[in-house]
Amino acid sequence: MDLRFTPEEIAFRDDLRRFFREKVPAEIRKKVAEGRHLDKEDIVTSQRILNAAGLATPNWPVAWGGKDWTPVQRYIFTEELQRAAVPLPLQFNVFMVGPVIATFGSEEQKRKFLPATANVDIWWCQGFSEPGAGSDLASLRTTAEKRDGKYVVSGQKAWTTLGQHADWIFCLVRTDKSAKKQKGISFLLIDMKSPGITVRPVITIDGAHEVNEVFFDDVEVPEENLVGEENKGWDYAKFLLANERTGIARIGLSKQRLARAKRLARETEAGGGTLWDDTDFRRRVAELEVGLKALEITQMRVVANQTKRDADKPDPASSILKIKGSELQQLTTELLLEVAGPYAIPAPDHEQPEGWNEPAVSPEWADAAAPLYFNYRKVSIYGGSNEIQRNIIAKAFLGL
Amino acid sequence: MDFDLTEEQRLLKESIDRFAADNARDPAAHGTAPDIWPQLAELGVLALPFSEEDGGIGGGPVETMIVMEALGRGLITAPYLPSVVLGGGFLRLGGNAAQKAEFIPQVAEGSLKMAFAQLEKGSRYDLYDVSTTAKRDGGDFVLDGRKGVVLGGDDAGLLVVTARTAGSRRDHDGITLFLVDAEAPGVSRRGSAAQDGTRVAEIAFDGVRVPAGRVLGEVDGGLPLAGHVVDVALAALCADSLGAMEELQRVTVDYLKTRQQFGVPIASFQALQHRAADMLVAVEQARSMAVYAAMMAEETDILTRRPAIAAAKAQVNRSGRQVGQEAVQLHGGIAMTWEYKAGHYFKRLTTNDVIFGDTDHHLRAVMQEGGLVEEV
Numbered sequence: 045m046d047l048r049f050t051p052e053e054i055a056f057r058d059d060l061r062r063f064f065r066e067k068v069p070a071e072i073r074k075k076v077a078e079g080r081h082l083d084k085e086d087i088v089t090s091q092r093i094l095n096a097a098g099l100a101t102p103n104w105p106v107a108w109g110g111k112d113w114t115p116v117q118r119y120i121f122t123e124e125l126q127r128a129a130v131p132l133p134l135q136f137n138v139f140m141v142g143p144v145i146a147t148f149g150s151e152e153q154k155r156k157f158l159p160a161t162a163n164v165d166i167w168w169c170q171g172f173s174e175p176g177a178g179s180d181l182a183s184l185r186t187t188a189e190k191r192d193g194k195y196v197v198s199g200q201k202a203w204t205t206l207g208q209h210a211d212w213i214f215c216l217v218r219t220d221k222s223a224k225k226q227k228g229i230s231f232l233l234i235d236m237k238s239p240g241i242t243v244r245p246v247i248t249i250d251g252a253h254e255v256n257e258v259f260f261d262d263v264e265v266p267e268e269n270l271v272g273e274e275n276k277g278w279d280y281a282k283f284l285l286a287n288e289r290t291g292i293a294r295i296g297l298s299k300q301r302l303a304r305a306k307r308l309a310r311e312t313e314a315g316g317g318t319l320w321d322d323t324d325f326r327r328r329v330a331e332l333e334v335g336l337k338a339l340e341i342t343q344m345r346v347v348a349n350q351t352k353r354d355a356d357k358p359d360p361a362s363s364i365l366k367i368k369g370s371e372l373q374q375l376t377t378e379l380l381l382e383v384a385g386p387y388a389i390p391a392p393d394h395e396q397p398e399g400w401n402e403p404a405v406s407p408e409w410a411d412a413a414a415p416l417y418f419n420y421r422k423v424s425i426y427g428g429s430n431e432i433q434r435n436i437i438a439k440a441f442l443g444l
Numbered sequence: 445m446d447f448d449l450t451e452e453q454r455l456l457k458e459s460i461d462r463f464a465a466d467n468a469r470d471p472a473a474h475g476t477a478p479d480i481w482p483q484l485a486e487l488g489v490l491a492l493p494f495s496e497e498d499g500g501i502g503g504g505p506v507e508t509m510i511v512m513e514a515l516g517r518g519l520i521t522a523p524y525l526p527s528v529v530l531g532g533g534f535l536r537l538g539g540n541a542a543q544k545a546e547f548i549p550q551v552a553e554g555s556l557k558m559a560f561a562q563l564e565k566g567s568r569y570d571l572y573d574v575s576t577t578a579k580r581d582g583g584d585f586v587l588d589g590r591k592g593v594v595l596g597g598d599d600a601g602l603l604v605v606t607a608r609t610a611g612s613r614r615d616h617d618g619i620t621l622f623l624v625d626a627e628a629p630g631v632s633r634r635g636s637a638a639q640d641g642t643r644v645a646e647i648a649f650d651g652v653r654v655p656a657g658r659v660l661g662e663v664d665g666g667l668p669l670a671g672h673v674v675d676v677a678l679a680a681l682c683a684d685s686l687g688a689m690e691e692l693q694r695v696t697v698d699y700l701k702t703r704q705q706f707g708v709p710i711a712s713f714q715a716l717q718h719r720a721a722d723m724l725v726a727v728e729q730a731r732s733m734a735v736y737a738a739m740m741a742e743e744t745d746i747l748t749r750r751p752a753i754a755a756a757k758a759q760v761n762r763s764g765r766q767v768g769q770e771a772v773q774l775h776g777g778i779a780m781t782w783e784y785k786a787g788h789y790f791k792r793l794t795t796n797d798v799i800f801g802d803t804d805h806h807l808r809a810v811m812q813e814g815g816l817v818e819e820v
Contacts, residue, residue: 045506046446047739053445061820116445127820303819323811330810334733334755334762337816341732348447364725437724438717442697 047344049116057120064128067093076129077304078409079377079416080392081252084209088164090131091138100133101162105146108158115350119343126296136168136205137161139291140284141214144231148272148280157233169207171215171234171258172281174200179432181216182225182278186260188217188232195219195232195265197240200257203426207243207256210236216277223275231277233269240264248422250415251391285428286362292427293369295340301376302332308383308409319383328382332375339368360441363433370423370430377413377420384413391415447735449506456492456503457510463487464518464687471519471641471788480522485554489524493532499549505676505741509683509734516687519788521641523557523596529680530595531558533673534604534621538661543623547602559600561591561624561647562670569801571606571670572616576649578607585609585659587622587630587652595799597645598635601626605649610664621666623658624649640795641788671746674800675753679737682760685796686734689727689767692789696720696771699786703776716774723767723774730763751816754801754809761803764793 049057065073072086094100095109102121104110113121125132133139142161145153160166177184186199197217207213213234220228234241240263246255272280306329309319319325346361381388387410394411424430438444449457467480484490489511494500501507508529515524528551535548535558550556567573576589587607597603603624611618624631630652633645661669697720700711710716737756743749768790772779779786797803810816 045448045735045739047736049445299817300819303817306815306817307819326811326815327807329815330807331758333816334758334807334810335729337736337755338729338732338759341736342728344445345447345732345735348445360724360728363721364728367725368729431718434718434721435714437721438714442717442720442724444697444700444711444717444720 047341049120053116053120056117057124060121060124061128063097063099064124064130067097068128068130072131073129076131077300078412079301079380079419080412081254082131084167084206087131087134088167091133091164094130094133095163101138101142103139104142104158104162108146108154109162115347119347122291123296123299126294127300129300134164134167134206135291136170136210136214137164137166140170141168141233144214144271144280144284147283148231150268152268153233153271166211167206167209169204169210169213169236169256169258171201171204171213173203175202178202179429181281182229184216184218184229186215186217187221188219188230188265190219190267193267195267195270197232197234197260197263197265200259202257203246204243204256204258205254207236207258208245208253212236213258214271216281219277220275226278228275229277229281230274231271231280232265233271234260234263234265238263238265248419250418252415252419254419292362293339293343293365294373295336295343295369298336298369298372298376299340301373301380302329302336305329305376305379305383308380308407312383312385312407314385325382328379332372332379335368335375336372339365339372342368360437363436363441366427366433367424367430373423374420377417381413381417384410387411388414449510453506453510456489456507457514459487460489460511460514461517464514464520467520468518469520469641469788471785472783477521480520481554481557484522484524485552490528490554491552493528494536494548494552498536498544500552505679505738508676508680508741509738512680512683513687513690513734516684516689516792517691519641519688519691519785519792521643523559523600523642525677525680525684526559526594526596527551527557527600529677530560530673531600531602531604533676534558534560534623534660534669537672537676538621538669542657543660547623556602557596557600558602558604559594559597559626559645560604560673561594561597562604562606563591563593565590565592569805570614571674572619572667573614574606574608574619575613576605576607578609578620578622578654580609581653583656585620585622585654585656587624587649587654589649591647591649594633594645594647595638596643597647598633598643603631603647604660606666606670607649616667618664619666619670620663621660621670622654623660624652624654628652628654638795640792642795668746672744672749675749676741678753678757678800679734679741681796681799682730682734682737682756685760685764685793686727686730688789688792688796689730689764692767692771692786692793693720693723693727695786695789696723696774699775699778719770719774723770726763726766730760730767733759747813751810751813754806754813755816757801758803758806758810761797761806764797765803768793 091100101109102111106112145157174184188195188197215232216229217232218228219230240261242259244257245253312319387406392411491500492503492507496502578585578587603626605622605624609620630650633647635645638644703710733756740752771786775786778784
C-alpha cells in the first residue's frame with residue numbers, strides 16, 4: 045500500500061498545473077473560482093484551449109482524440125483541472141454524447157460529430173428528463189414515429205441545461221409504445237434548428253438562466269440520426285449515466301472551494317479580528333476537511349481498483365461518491381455563504397447610479413456566494429438523486 | 445498510488461481473519477474466556493511490528509491494521525493494543541539497545557505483557573497533563589502518583605509510565621517515560637472490567653524505585669515519543685473500529701433480511717433500506733481513513749503526521765457512532781439484550797471512540813494545525 049504518486053505522475057501533475065494556469069485565461073478561472081455563471085464564450089474558449097493541446101477529451105477512444113492514460117493519470121487530470129478553477133469541459137459533449145457516439149455510433153456519425161463535439165463547434169444539450177420523468181426516467185413520453193424514412197418527434201423535455209446555447213440535442217424518445225417501458229426507447233440526435241422545436245427558458249432560484257424546457261412539435265429527424273439500434277436507447281443511456289457518476293464526486297472542486305473559503309476567512313474582519321479566529325467556524329471547516337479527505341481516499345481506492353474490477357459486478361462506489369461528493373459540494377458552498385455573511389444579501393448586478401463613486405462596503409466576491417449556494421442544491425437531485433443512490437446501494441449491493 | 449496488499453500481507457490477512465473468525469468472542473458465554481494469547485504468539489502476530497534484528501517479523505502499520513481489523517471484527521479482547529502496539533511501540537521507537545534486547549523477545553513470544561500508564565485525574569486526553577512525579581535519588585528515580593483506566597493494566601508485567609521530572613502539571617517539557625516492573629515494591633493496582641469486555645486498572649505508585657537504566661528515551665523529553673506511539677495506536681484503533689463496523693453492518697443487513705413484521709421482511713421498507721445504505725457509506729469512509737492512518741502512522745514529521753491521524757480518528761469516531769447507533773435501532777429490541785452480539789460491537793465502538801481522544805479533541809487538533817487543504 046502506498047498513497048504516493050510516482051515521480052512520473054508528479055511530473056505529469058506539475059505539467060498540467062503549469063498548463064492550466066498559464067494557458068487558460070485568468071478572468072475565466074476567476075469566475076469559476078467565485079462560482080459565477082460562465083458565458084458561452086468562456087466555456088468555448090477554455091475547451092478549445094484544452095482541445096488544441098489534446099486535453100479536452102482524454103476519456104474518449106485514442107482514435108478519436110482520447111488519451112491512453114492510466115486511471116491514476118485521469119484522476120490527476122480531473123483533480124488539477126478543478127483545483128485550477130478551469131471550467132469543466134462541456135459535459136454534454138465530453139462525458140455524455142461523445143462517448144456514446146464513439147462507442148455505439150456509426151462510422152459516419154463518428155466522422156460527422158466527434159471532432160466538432162470535441163472542439164465545441166457543436167454545442168450539445170441533453171434531452172432526457174421530462175415533466176413526468178425525473179428520477180423515474182424510463183417513464184418518458186416523448187414519441188418518435190417513423191414516417192416516410194424519417195422520425196417524427198413530439199413531446200417535451202425538461203431541465204435542459206444550457207439548451208439556449210445548443211446546436212444539437214441528444215434525446216431519449218419512445219419508439220415502441222407497446223414495449224415494456226425501458227424496452228421501447230431510442231437514442232436520437234436532433235438538430236436544434238429543426239422546424240417545430242421551441243426552447244423556453246426556466247429561471248432557477250439563483251436568478252440564472254441555466255435550464256430550459258424544450259418542446260417538440262412534429263419535428264422531422266432523418267433516420268441516420270438514430271444512434272445504434274432502435275429500442276436500445278436505454279442501454280446507451282445507462283452507459284452514459286455510469287460515465288456521469290464516476291466524475292460526479294468533484295473532489296478537486298470542493299477542495300478548491302474549501303481552500304478559498306479558508307483564505308477568505310483569514311481576510312474577513314470579524315469580532316475585532318478575523319473570521320479565522322472564530323473557533324466555531326474553524327471547527328466546521330475541520331469537520332468538512334475530514335469528510336473531504338475520507339472521500340478523497342475513497343475515490344483513490346476506486347481509481348486504483350478500476351482496472352481490476354469486474355465491470356458486471358454491482359459496485360457501490362459510484363453511489364457512495366455521488367452521495368458524499370454532492371453533500372460536500374453543498375457544504376462548501378454553504379461555508380462560503382457563511383464567510384460572506386451579511387454581505388451575501390445583495391443580489392449580483394446591483395445598480396450603479398451615475399455619480400456614485402463610494403468604495404463598496406461589501407467585498408466584491410460576496411454577491412456570488414448566495415446564488416452559488418442556492419444553485420448547488422441541484423447536485424443532490426440530478427444525476428440520480430441521492431435517494432435513488434441509496435436505493436441502488438440497498439438493492440444492488442446490500443441485497444435488500 | 446497503490447492499495448494492494450503484498451503477497452505476505454495477504455497471507456497474514458488470511459490467517460488472522462480465519463483465527464479471528466474461529467475465536468470470535470461470544471459475549472453471551474458465561475465464565476472466563478479462554479486465553480488466546482499463546483495462540484496469537486504462535487501465529488507470530490505478537491512479534492509482527494518488531495524488526496528482524498530485534499527478534500521480530502518486521503511488519504509495519506499496514507500489518508498492524510490487518511491484525512487490528514480482524515480483532516475488531518471478532519470482538520476479541522486480548523490486549524494486543526496495550527501490549528504489542530503501545531508497549532511494543534515504545535520499545536521499538538524509544539528503547540535503547542539494552543532495553544530492546546531485554547524486553548522485545550519477551551513481548552514477541554508472549555511471555556511478557558505491557559501497558560501504558562498515563563491517564564490521571566483530570567488529564568482526560570492531554571498526554572502532557574502529568575502530576576505523577578519521578579524524583580532523582582542517587583542512580584535511581586522514585587515515582588509517586590496515581591494512574592487510571594490503564595488499558596490491559598491489570599495483568600501487564602511491564603508498565604510504561606509517564607512521570608514529571610521537571611516543570612509543573614501541564615508543561616510539555618519535563619515529562620519522562622519509565623519502564624516499570626509491575627511487581628516492583630510500591631506498585632499496587634486494582635483491575636476491573638471495561639465496557640467492551642477488556643480489562644483496565646487503576647495503578648498506584650508509592651515510592652517506586654526505578655533504576656536510571658529504565659528511563660525510556662530522554663529525561664524531561666518524553667512527550668514527543670509518547671505522542672508518536674499514541675499516533676501509532678490511534679491508527680491501530682481506527683482499524684479495530686473498522687473491523688467492528690464491518691461486522692456490525694453485515695449482521696444488521698442479515699437481520700433486516702430475516703426479521704419479518706407485517707408479514708414481510710423488514711428489509712422491504714425503504715425507510716430502513718436508506719439507513720442501511722448510509723451505514724455502508726459510513727463504513728467505507730471509515731475504511732478510507734483507517735488506510736490513510738496506517739500510511740501516515742510512521743511519518744516522523746509531526747506536522748504531517750498529527751493532522752492526518754487526528755482526521756482519521758475523527759472520521760472513524762463519527763462513522764462508529766453512526767454505525768453503532770443505527771445498528772441497534774435497525775435491529776430493534778433484540779440489540780438491547782446482552783445475549784445478542786450487536787450491542788457488544790456497539791459498546792466496543794463506543795469505548796474505542798474515547799481512547800486517546802474523542803471527535804472534538806481530534807477536530808481541535810486538525811484545526812490547530814491549520815487543517816488539511818490549502819490553495820495550490
